[in-house]
Amino acid sequence: MRKSVFVLIITLLVVFACQADLLSDRIAELGREVDSFSAALEQAKLEMRDLDYNTLNAHVEALRLDLEKCTDLYAANQEDELYLLLGSITATLKDLQPMLYESLPVETRAMWVDRAMVESFFNINDIRRHLDQMQSINVNLIFIDVYNNGTSVYPSKVATQLRKIQLMYEGDDLLKDYITEAHQRGIEVHPMVRVFGIHNGAEYFIDSRAHWLDRTKDNNYTLANGFFWLNPVHPEVREYMINLLKELTENYDVDGIHLDYIRYDTDYGYSPYTRELFKSLFGVDPFDINTEEMEKTFTVFKTQFINKFVERAYFELKAIKPNLIVSAAVGSPYTWLKLEKAQDWVNWAENRIVHFVTPMSYRATAKEYLSVVNADITATEGKTYLYPGLGIYLVSDGISVVEQLIAAQGTSVSGQAIFSSTSVRASQYKALQDGPWKYPALPTFRDPQMAATVLLEYLSLRLEKFQESIGLDPALVGEYLQLINDVSGRIENAELRKWDTRDLRTPSEVEAQILEELISEISSLKRRVSRDSASGKLPKATADRIMRDLNQVEDLLKPLYYTSLPFVYHPTSIL
Numbered sequence: 230m231r232k233s234v235f236v237l238i239i240t241l242l243v244v245f246a247c248q249a250d251l252l253s254d255r256i257a258e259l260g261r262e263v264d265s266f267s268a269a270l271e272q273a274k275l276e277m278r279d280l281d282y283n284t285l286n287a288h289v290e291a292l293r294l295d296l297e298k299c300t301d302l303y304a305a306n307q308e309d310e311l312y313l314l315l316g317s318i319t320a321t322l323k324d325l326q327p328m329l330y331e332s333l334p335v336e337t338r339a340m341w342v343d344r345a346m347v348e349s350f351f352n353i354n355d356i357r358r359h360l361d362q363m364q365s366i367n368v369n370l371i372f373i374d375v376y377n378n379g380t381s382v383y384p385s386k387v388a389t390q391l392r393k394i395q396l397m398y399e400g401d402d403l404l405k406d407y408i409t410e411a412h413q414r415g416i417e418v419h420p421m422v423r424v425f426g427i428h429n430g431a432e433y434f435i436d437s438r439a440h441w442l443d444r445t446k447d448n449n450y451t452l453a454n455g456f457f458w459l460n461p462v463h464p465e466v467r468e469y470m471i472n473l474l475k476e477l478t479e480n481y482d483v484d485g486i487h488l489d490y491i492r493y494d495t496d497y498g499y500s501p502y503t504r505e506l507f508k509s510l511f512g513v514d515p516f517d518i519n520t521e522e523m524e525k526t527f528t529v530f531k532t533q534f535i536n537k538f539v540e541r542a543y544f545e546l547k548a549i550k551p552n553l554i555v556s557a558a559v560g561s562p563y564t565w566l567k568l569e570k571a572q573d574w575v576n577w578a579e580n581r582i583v584h585f586v587t588p589m590s591y592r593a594t595a596k597e598y599l600s601v602v603n604a605d606i607t608a609t610e611g612k613t614y615l616y617p618g619l620g621i622y623l624v625s626d627g628i629s630v631v632e633q634l635i636a637a638q639g640t641s642v643s644g645q646a647i648f649s650s651t652s653v654r655a656s657q658y659k660a661l662q663d664g665p666w667k668y669p670a671l672p673t674f675r676d677p678q679m680a681a682t683v684l685l686e687y688l689s690l691r692l693e694k695f696q697e698s699i700g701l702d703p704a705l706v707g708e709y710l711q712l713i714n715d716v717s718g719r720i721e722n723a724e725l726r727k728w729d730t731r732d733l734r735t736p737s738e739v740e741a742q743i744l745e746e747l748i749s750e751i752s753s754l755k756r757r758v759s760r761d762s763a764s765g766k767l768p769k770a771t772a773d774r775i776m777r778d779l780n781q782v783e784d785l786l787k788p789l790y791y792t793s794l795p796f797v798y799h800p801t802s803i804l
Contacts, residue, residue, distance in 0.1 A: 339587065376423060474546060561605055621647050638777075
């Protein structure tokens with residue numbers, strides 16, 4: 230019995246000692262985190278991030294005082310109070326992390342609003358609450374799901390309206406109400422249409438238009454994943470979808486049209502209609518393809534129907550509304566989609582039939598996200614605008630979202646899209662509100678010329694603001710300001726066609742020369758930054774940030790330049 234008591238006492242002493250050590254370690258760990266945050270603030274100055282440094286430094290000082298108090302509480306064995314204070318310090322540090330990242334004045338900030346969210350709108354007040362939330366994080370572009378699984382969310386003469394909305398929505402037209410409310414908040418609305426993919430709701434087509442549905446090699450309408458696909462090869466399908474897109478453009482005050490599921494699943498292509506057409510052209514039934522060369526031919530055959538549909542949609546919709554923006558949600562990375570899903574979206578950029586693409590670059594980590602973003606930037610080659618899509622449903626906390634946004638911000642892209650509003654958590658809203666989407670921003674797809682000008686002006690302002698804290702030579706800063714302001718002035722005063730109204734296939738020798746000179750000037754300025762960085766005149770972090778801003782300006786000009794050159798048709802090919 231005595232031995233048991235002795236062991237218990239020893240055990241308790243060890244537990245208490247370990248607990249004390251853990252508390253001491255936690256205080257020390259938090260001290261290092263505060264030091265790290267303070268160092269990050271200094272790094273932010275070198276990168277000329279426009280932050281509220283006074284408030285952030287005040288937070289750092291308050292945290293240091295709290296840590297001193299923690300040490301005193303630890304010494305006095307006041308563990309209850311100590312635990313509360315440690316928790317408070319931990320929470321504050323977490324809340325401060327998004328504040329290390331600036332909110333840019335020029336940036337496309339898009340949000341996909343999927344069918345689940347749309348079906349939650351029972352009246353206009355629901356729409357208002359939703360859009361107030363979008364406005365609170367300064368979203369400037371919304372892709373709202375208006376046609377999905379064979380049904381529309383608006384009263385359509387082409388498609389069947391979703392029965393739930395017919396019965397439950399307390400208004401005449403959900404889409405009309407949504408657009409009106411979004412415009413009142415300065416948000417563009419680009420209705421999103423699922424073109425060929427159907428996840429649920431194929432019954433309408435099976436019952437009345439089964440010949441519209443494509444089939445697998447096993448002669449099935451659907452795969453194990455439950456997806457059906459309308460057949461892009463069938464002319465009635467293409468006509469149906471074109472009529473739907475035209476209906477939206479003609480009847481609603483839309484700012485753009487956003488195409489989704491604009492691809493051809495390579496497991497499909499074996500409907501009787503497709504087989505007969507392919508056989509008539511190439512002499513082989515797709516069932517009987519047994520060579521790699523003919524398999525490539527079949528893939529190109531299917532891809533061409535997608536490409537031609539996008540082309541037709543672009544020109545027919547622009548004829549209705551000349552300032553309409555036509556875009557598409559596309560797979561990522563590009564090389565995989567081209568081979569596996571017959572979606573050659575770089576070809577759309579090359580043939581000038583989209584204003585921008587939003588690759589669905591959904592990844593769980595910033596590193597993975599950045600990898601596919603860079604791959605798609607390389608594939609696009611500046612021929613159109615590219616706004617990577619971030620799958621917010623894959624990350625659990627706010628800082629992880631911010632880290633992905635910031636990773637892509639470090640590239641040449643001038644905007645991103647989030648999928649989707651349904652998945653955004655409270656902590657993620659707060660991180661966006663406190664960090665990279667804190668203030669309103671000018672979207673870049675409508676008037677990239679103005680966007681480039683504002684971005685250069687912002688660079689000049691930050692050089693002036695941070696030169697003393699960074700320790701830059703005033704004479705050097707003066708030289709940079711002169712160079713940047715000269716380029717900015719020339720971009721602002723250049724007579725260029727606006728992106729949204731220009732005929733993307735009509736060349737302009739005058740514009741091409743102007744843009745070539747402007748891009749050359751930016752390249753010259755980038756070389757100057759590299760030299761000054763190598764010589765130590767510019768800290769590396771400062772040089773990297775200037776280079777990033779110049780890269781974004783350059784990429785804002787590149788599609789303008791590309792569409793000023795003589796048009797050359799690019800046929801579909803296999804990689």
